[in-house]
Amino acid sequence: MSDTAILVVAGVIREGKKILITQRFDSEDGAGLWEFPGGKVEAGETEPDALARELHEELGVAVAVNDFQLETLHAYPTKTICLRSYECELVSGELTLHCHQRMAWVEPQELVDYTFSAADEPLVALLQK
Numbered sequence: 048m049s050d051t052a053i054l055v056v057a058g059v060i061r062e063g064k065k066i067l068i069t070q071r072f073d074s075e076d077g078a079g080l081w082e083f084p085g086g087k088v089e090a091g092e093t094e095p096d097a098l099a100r101e102l103h104e105e106l107g108v109a110v111a112v113n114d115f116q117l118e119t120l121h122a123y124p125t126k127t128i129c130l131r132s133y134e135c136e137l138v139s140g141e142l143t144l145h146c147h148q149r150m151a152w153v154e155p156q157e158l159v160d161y162t163f164s165a166a167d168e169p170l171v172a173l174l175q176k
Contacts, residue, residue: 108140
């Protein structure tokens with residue numbers, strides 16, 4: 048990971064063969080883009096702890112953070128993101144949108160029908176294999 052990159056974690060949450068994706072609000076950076084839910088790792092947090100916290104804050108659920116999936120590094124015009132993704136399992140809670148305008152459960156082959164942030168695109172490709 049680059050020293051100047053912002054460390055972000057994302058969860059791949061499955062229900063059967065479908066994967067949960069979320070859409071950013073139109074008023075935010077990355078307006079209307081789809082992503083795998085998650086967020087920034089805060090100082091002193093492990094990646095799994097940060098991901099569990101973010102998914103609770105964003106979606107109101109508790110998760111078990113399982114296997115690491117992929118790391119991508121993407122330089123946007125104003126920042127560089129190091130995105131590390133993990134398989135997650137829903138443990139408890141009801142999915143409720145707190146930080147996104149929409150969510151969808153999609154088959155892996157349907158991911159290409161959604162416009163994702165550039166940092167998420169390598170994970171989209173991996174999940175389609």
